[in-house]
């Protein structure tokens with residue numbers, strides 16, 4: 285079967301591998317769509333912290349069940365997605381019901397080989413039934429679940445002002461779920477095309493940090509209060525440091541994006557606000573179910589996020605372009 289392998293940073297190779305046999309506890313899935321995410325692009329670039337090579341990328345999966353391997357909850361041919369975070373089930377985080385930040389977490393397509401191939405064998409416990417959704421929409425559930433998880437974690441309540449820094453696919457998901465929680469959204473990015481993508485989601489308070497005085501605009505839009513919640517979805521050290529000063533007194537700062545360096549900030553500024561600093565990692569099954577429900581009831585539209593549809597070979601050639609935000613890529617879907 286066709287398998288796209290990231291051989292080393294900057295180089296893909298197309299391999300012919302054997303269709304896996306599902307082991308005990310596993311089901312065999314036919315992969316239909318794989319979403320390309322910032323993690324994949326950074327892995328290809330060689331700037332993702334948790335990577336070793338060679339690696340098969342791909343953790344945003346829309347699949348059909350090829351062999352249910354005796355699991356009666358799945359029908360052959362049924363459309364499903366995969367929760368790509370394999371947790372130990374026994375560590376302090378897992379015992380607290382937070383397997384998304386398991387001490388020994390293995391992320392499919394990151395720490396272990398992922399889904400950019402025609403068939404995969406995965407634990408049945410990681411498979412989520414699509415409940416009538418198509419496989420392309422299902423491949424979008426994981427990145428949206430990251431947004432749903434962040435919004436749930438930071439506890440957004442109706443009427444709050446929420447600033448989302450970074451209007452990539454994760455940022456857009458955060459905006460959508462924050463809006464569904466009743467927040468008023470301000471989007472900040474340094475890329476005009478990315479900001480324009482926010483309009484489809486009904487976000488109209490857009491700040492272009494490359495040409496505008498972001499702090500003054502945020503102050504104006506919040507009538508001097510500043511945002512109750514600031515969310516970083518850039519994973520850019522400079523952006524993360526700068527955004528501390530956009531936070532209201534008694535505000536919460538949520539880091540969803542990830543970068544490699546150390547974050548530092550003014551202690552007096554943090555202290556006087558009595559601010560809360562949180563990180564948000566991955567998502568849980570509840571978040572996946574929340575996203576599935578939101579797509580099914582029409583409050584989230586997959587087509588608002590998908591900008592590119594390509595085949596496996598074409599994807600390999602386009603990765604270098606997609607690293608450049610000027611390419612206008614929000615979410616590229618690889619169709620197998």
Ligand SMILES: [Zn+2]
Nearest residue numbers: 321323344427
């Ligand atoms: Zn992803």
Ligand SMILES: [Zn+2]
Nearest residue numbers: 372375378386
């Ligand atoms: Zn664990």
